[in-house]
Structure formats: C-alpha cells, structure tokens
Amino acid sequence: MDEGTRNRIRGAVLGQAIGDALGAPTEGMTRAGIREQFDRVVDFLSDDPAGTDDTEYAALTAQILLKYGTAVTPADVAREWTAALVDQETPFDGGGFSEMDAIHNLAKGLLPPASGSDNHELWSDGSAMRVAPIGAFAAGDPAEAARLAGIDAQVSHALDGIWCGQAVAAATAAAVTASSWQEVANAGLNATPEDSWSRRMIEKALAVAAGPGTEDERLDELERRVAIFHYPWADVAPEATALAFGVFAIAEGDYVEAVLGGVNIGRDADTIAAMAGAMAGALNGIDAIPTKWTKRLGPLRGSCIAAMAGVDLWRLADSIADSVDARKVLTDV
Structure with a gap:
C-alpha cells in the first residue's frame, strides 16, 4: 500500500475520534448558545480531551471487522457485542439509547435483526457514529462499505438507523480514494434508499x-x-447525518472547517x-x-x-x- 492511502485510512480513524472529542462539550447546544458561551469553538475545550461512546463503539466495530473480515455476519457482531458488553460490570x-436497548435485547436472548428492531430507537445515529472503520476497511469501495455497515447495524438498529450508517460508511470508503469532496457526498447519498427520510434530509442539507x-x-x-x-x-439519525454531510459540504471537504462546523x-x-x-x-x-489535536488523544479509556x-x-x-493491503494482494494473485 502506498503511504498516501495508509495516511487516508489513518485520517478516517483518527479524524472520527478527534471530531468526537472536540464536539463533546457542545453536544445538545444550539448555535446561538454556542456563540453566546464560546463565540466560536476552535480547539479542545477540555484540558484532558477524550472521545465519547462514539469512538469506543467505533473501535469495537473495527476489532470485529479485523477478526471476521468481509465474511462477517450479524450473528458474529451479536456474539462480539455479547462478549464485550452484556456482562460489563461498570456503568456505560x-x-x-439504541446501544443500551440492543445490549438488553441481547441479554434477553434476542439476535439481529430482532435485537435492533425491538426497541424505540430505530432512527438513532448510533450506527452512523461508529462506522468510520468500516469505510476505512472498505477503502475505495462504497458499495462494500454500505454492505458491511448494514451487517454491523442490525444488532442495534433498523430502517433509517441502518441507512444513515450505510451513508457515512460509503462516503468514508469513497473518500479514501476520492479526488473531490463531491465524490464523497454523492457516494453517501447514493447509499440511501430512494425517497427515504434519510435521503431527503441529506439532499436538503x-x-x-x-x-x-x-x-x-x-x-x-x-x-x-x-x-x-x-x-x-x-440523536435522530437523519438529522445528525444530514448535518454532518452539510458541514462537510459547506467546508468543501476541508478537515478543520468540516469538524469545526460540526462542533459549532x-x-x-x-x-x-x-x-x-x-x-x-x-x-x-x-x-x-493539526498535530496539536492528534497529540492530545491517547489510548481509549473504556x-x-x-x-x-x-x-x-x-x-x-x-x-x-x-x-x-493483504486483501488487495490476495485479489491481485
């Protein structure tokens, strides 16, 4: 693999985590409230920044993919979630909500797709928040990223909750090899069903x-x-995902401006x-x-x-x- 592609994969994984940590203090606020309190957030607001559940679930998703590869099934995801989450003794x-509902459903013996549809969080953004590693794993292949995101999401989501995860995964996969931000946005949009709530919201954004x-x-x-x-x-998935595509497009794909757009x-x-x-x-x-951001994030805290x-x-x-790289070598043989 050339170093440029490797650096884009690093950008996807670290870029997700840094955005998460930067945005944590302004979660739940309005733009007017952020302006009143901070003017414009341009850096970490905490002296000890850390990613939230978004990044920890993304890491779990990555570990599952690395273990099972492209043959991963919803049953595999459920097995790994059960092992990592169901018997956890410390507070989450x-x-x-969508993740906690899924954990409780798994504990009751429900498996995907029931574990992701027997709840009231069908439309939450819990799938979309964790799929950056899927996009990186399917580098350059938005369709494969959407397929894998659909498999991953079933443990905790259904309908728009799945479709928004597929949109972000597809866009991230496209971005690893894309030459323009428009390619990225289009890949994400095309991963959503025609006339779905998710698609209409992204189009509006x-x-x-x-x-x-x-x-x-x-x-x-x-x-x-x-x-x-x-x-x-x-945490409505069509809203949050549309806002993410919107700030990304307003920034024309620039990393700092896209992330700060989301934070603010x-x-x-x-x-x-x-x-x-x-x-x-x-x-x-x-x-x-910025190096000043990548240096601030240490290992995940759990x-x-x-x-x-x-x-x-x-x-x-x-x-x-x-x-x-290994999959590419096997394909080329």
Missing part, C-alpha cells in the same frame, strides 16, 4: 450547502432547516463532528489534521465500553490498513 458512561451566503450564514440555515427542535433528543452547529455535536471528521480525514489524510480501555487508535488504523 454516555452510552446511547447538501442543497443548503450549495446555496448563497457566507459559511456562517449557510451553517445558520443548515441548523434552521435540518435540526428537529421539537424532538427532545438530538451543536445538536448531537460530537457525533456530527465525528462523522464529518471521518469523511474529511479520509479525503485529506492524517496530515490535514469510559463507556470497559473492553476498549487501552486501545491505541494509531495502531488500530494501521491494522485496518494492513488488512486492506
């Missing part, structure tokens, strides 16, 4: 991004037209910035991420998933790159 700090006004004005319009303020939670748009800011960070990191590579404590994201990204 920051764990999302991309239309706002392509509209008139300054970057700040378009971010304001993006929040106004996409955010679902009448719903009490900000509020709502489910950690997940929005994580998704935008995965796409932009994969498009531009690890060198586009705050939500105890089994993920100590995972090194750099090594995880390189393991994914090695797997991609």
Whole structure:
C-alpha cells in the first residue's frame, strides 16, 4: 500500500475520534448558545480531551471487522457485542439509547435483526457514529462499505438507523480514494434508499450547502432547516447525518472547517463532528489534521465500553490498513 492511502485510512480513524472529542462539550447546544458561551469553538475545550461512546463503539466495530473480515455476519457482531458488553460490570458512561436497548435485547436472548428492531430507537445515529472503520476497511469501495455497515447495524438498529450508517460508511470508503469532496457526498447519498427520510434530509442539507451566503450564514440555515427542535433528543439519525454531510459540504471537504462546523452547529455535536471528521480525514489524510489535536488523544479509556480501555487508535488504523493491503494482494494473485 502506498503511504498516501495508509495516511487516508489513518485520517478516517483518527479524524472520527478527534471530531468526537472536540464536539463533546457542545453536544445538545444550539448555535446561538454556542456563540453566546464560546463565540466560536476552535480547539479542545477540555484540558484532558477524550472521545465519547462514539469512538469506543467505533473501535469495537473495527476489532470485529479485523477478526471476521468481509465474511462477517450479524450473528458474529451479536456474539462480539455479547462478549464485550452484556456482562460489563461498570456503568456505560454516555452510552446511547439504541446501544443500551440492543445490549438488553441481547441479554434477553434476542439476535439481529430482532435485537435492533425491538426497541424505540430505530432512527438513532448510533450506527452512523461508529462506522468510520468500516469505510476505512472498505477503502475505495462504497458499495462494500454500505454492505458491511448494514451487517454491523442490525444488532442495534433498523430502517433509517441502518441507512444513515450505510451513508457515512460509503462516503468514508469513497473518500479514501476520492479526488473531490463531491465524490464523497454523492457516494453517501447514493447509499440511501430512494425517497427515504434519510435521503431527503441529506439532499436538503447538501442543497443548503450549495446555496448563497457566507459559511456562517449557510451553517445558520443548515441548523434552521435540518435540526428537529421539537424532538427532545438530538440523536435522530437523519438529522445528525444530514448535518454532518452539510458541514462537510459547506467546508468543501476541508478537515478543520468540516469538524469545526460540526462542533459549532451543536445538536448531537460530537457525533456530527465525528462523522464529518471521518469523511474529511479520509479525503485529506492524517496530515490535514493539526498535530496539536492528534497529540492530545491517547489510548481509549473504556469510559463507556470497559473492553476498549487501552486501545491505541494509531495502531488500530494501521491494522485496518494492513488488512486492506493483504486483501488487495490476495485479489491481485
């Protein structure tokens, strides 16, 4: 594998985690509230930044893929979730509703797709938040990324919850080899079903991004037209995923501006910035991420998933790159 592709895979994995950590303090806020309190967030707000459940579930997803490869099945995902999560004795700090519902369903003996559909979180962004490693694993193959994301998502999601995960995975996979941000956005959009809620919301966000006004004005319009303020939670997958595609497009794929767009748009800011960070990191590579940010994130703490404590994201990204390289060698033989 050439170093450029390896650096894009690193960009996808680290880009997701850094977006997550940057966005954690503004989660649940509005743009107006962020402006009032911080003016504009341009760096970590914590002296000791760390990724949330988004990054720990992404690491679990990566480990499952590395273990089972492209032959992974929903039953494999359920088996690994059960082993890592069902008997966890410590609290799931920051764990999302969809994941907790899935864990309880697995504990009751339900398996995918029932474990991901016998709950009220069919539309949450818990799948989309964790698929950056899937996009990296399927580098350059959006269709394969969408297929794998669909397998992964069934343990905890259904319908739009799955489709949004497929959109982010496909976009990230495309970004590893893409030459333009438009290719990335189109790959994600094309991974969603025609006339689905997910697709309509992403189309709306991309239309706002392509509209008139300054970057700040378009971010304001993006929040106004996409955010679902009448719903009490900000983790609706079609909303958060659309906002991620919107900030990515407004930034024209630039890593720093895409991630900060997600941080400063509020709502489910950690997940929005994580998704935008995965796409932009994969498009531009690890060198586009400021060193002052990459140096701040150490091994995962296991705050939500105890089994993920100590995972090194750099090594995880390189393991994914090695797997991609090995599959390519087998294909070329």
